[in-house]
Amino acid sequence: MTTTHQLATHPKTGPAVWKIVVVAVIGSLLSQLDSTIVNVSLSSLAHDLGTTLSAIQWVTSGYLLALALMLPLNAWLVNRLGTRRLYLVSFTCFVATSALCGFAWSPASLIAFRVLQGMCGGLLAPLAQMMIARAAGRDMARIMGYATAPILLGPILGPVIAGLILQHAGWRWLFFVNVPVGALGVVLAVLFLPKDETDLRSTAFDLQGFLLLAPALVLFLYSTDHIRETAGIALMIIAVVFLVCFVRSALRKGDEAILDLQLFRGRTFRTATTIQFLSNGISFAGQMLVPFFLMRACGKSPSATGLMLTPMGLGMLCSYPMMGTLTQRFGIRRVSFAGALLSLAATLPFLYLSLHGLVTSMLAVTLFLRGVGMGAIGIPSISAAYAAVPWEQLPMATTTLNIVQRLGGPTLTTLLATFVAWRMASASSIVFPAAFALLSAFHIAQAVATSRLPRELPGGKAVS
Incomplete structure (x- = not known):
């Protein structure tokens, strides 16, 4: 019988792990880069296709909603098809x-194809996480740290690549650029x-659960x-x-x-998913509030604002590769709580x-x-979540974590945006101080959650 400690006590090391990481990174980076390139090119797409910005916005919205629609299917499809086969099908499509x-050939056809692209790409992120978790075992924090760092390049390189493509090749190459890189990944x-x-396991499909959960996610995000x-x-x-x-x-x-809620009976998994919800929500809420503050209150241009936000991405790039060393020495609770x-x-x-x-220097630091x-x-809490479930439950755990992450972003962002709109409607002179105070309250809740992580993974050692 598989125990809840199987992930922690049966790690796999060697070159094979890094080969799997390379495959996972290519898929995740390509998906992230594609989203960023398209997001920053919407105005150009609207102009070239002769439509409005509100209409072409569905190129992004349709993709994200289709992605959410597919997430609940991840665990069932993995059990039926296998991780390798499902990843190949998803990546190829x-x-x-x-x-x-x-x-x-038209705005409508582009939106329709983007919806199909979202349905195909919606499983790449959870599959990549699961492949790394299975291959890395107790080395997950270290390997995930190295694997995540290149994916952060997507938001950084996306605007640059989009600008070059639009200037020298035309909008169609925003999408054609995926083909040679994707072919190499396949x-x-x-x-x-x-x-x-x-x-593989033959499990019955929970049609009722899917027809309840998938529309709920799509409607909530919309x-x-x-x-x-x-x-x-x-x-x-x-x-709701x-x-x-x-x-x-x-x-x-x-x-x-289709989503086994019994996973939440385990304290470690429950705590880790709470942290993921808050972490993703705080990230998205901050990405909304800080640029809005710089442009609205400080009068900065969009291009200047983007440049001023660069230090945050650099900070994350610096911390991710150190996760293995830090968690090995201090344990996942201390590292996550300190973060x-x-x-x-x-x-x-x-x-x-x-x-x-x-004060520009203060902002940068x-x-x-x-x-x-x-x-x-994020990485210590994800490592704790995967180590706390049985090996055969990894597909379900991955699906659950990704759904919780998707819900966290729009939930906290909506709360913060609604609060800002309310303060602005009331003609308050302290709109942004109050908004940053609310964002700080989210951070306090996150700190409390991280303090409830186990000090170390099962097996008596800090996660390595």
């Missing part, structure tokens, strides 16, 4: 639909990913972007009703549900900046430290 996007996946057909509209509020209520119905159904079905305290301490200076005016702190939170 992602590359193929990228080419279709490049051949689009070939490497065929060569490097281990076969896992012996791990409504958070339209929460100030009557229709957005109505859709949010419907999404669907989620409540899903929870009742899943609790009744147990491990036969939460550092990110909180680096958020508090924004209270001063919003009251007394922008603050953002760098905030990036270092936030980079030290």
Whole structure:
């Protein structure tokens, strides 16, 4: 019988692990880079395709909603098809639909192909996490740290690549550029990913659970972007009703549900998913608030704002490769808690900046430290979550963590954006200080959650 400590006590080391990491990074980086390139090119797409910005926005929204639609299927598909086969199918289809996007002849066709691309790419991130977790074992913090660092290059390089493509090649190459890189990724996946057909399990598909959870996720994500509209509020209520119905159904079905909520009975997994919810939410909420503050209160241009935000990404790039060494020496709780305290301490200076005016040097140092702190939170908690579940439950754990992450971002961002809008509507003179105080409160909640992580992984040693 498989124990809950199997991941921790049976690590796999050697070149084979790094080959799997290379494959996982290529898929995740390509997906991240694609999203960033398209997001910063929407105005150009609207102009070249002769449509409005509000209409072409569905190129991004349709992709994200399709991605959310597919997430609940991850665990069931892994059990039925195997990780290797599912990754190959998803990656190949992602590359193929990228080419279709490049051949689009109208705004409607481009949106339709982007929805297909989102459905194909929606499983790449959870599959990449699961492949690394299975291959790395107790080395997950170290290996995940190195694997995550290149993926951060997506948001950094995306605007640069998009500008070059639009200037010298045309919008279609925003999508064609995925094809040669994706083809290389597929070939490497065929060569490097281990076969896992012996791990297949024939499980019944929870159609009722899927029809409750998938629409709930899609409606929730859509409504958070339209929460100030009557229709957005109505859709949010419907999404919550669907989620409540899903929870009742899943609790009744147990491990036969499309998402096994029994995982949350374990304190470590429950704590780790809470941290992931808050961490992703704080990241997205900060990405909304800080640029808004710089442009609205400080009068900075969008290009200057983007440049001023660079230190935060650099801070995360610096912290990720150190996760293995730090967690091996100090344990996951101390590292994650220290990261939460550092990110909180680096958020508090924004209270001063919003009251007394922008100090560029202080902003740069603050953002760098905030990036270092936030980079030290996620990987230890993910390592703890995966080590706390049985080996055969890794697909379900990966699916659950990714869904919780997707919910955290829009939830806290919507709360913060609604608070800012309320303060601005009331003509308050302390809009941004109050907003940064609320963001700091989110950080405090995150610090409390990290303090509840186990000091070390099962086996009596700090995670390495």
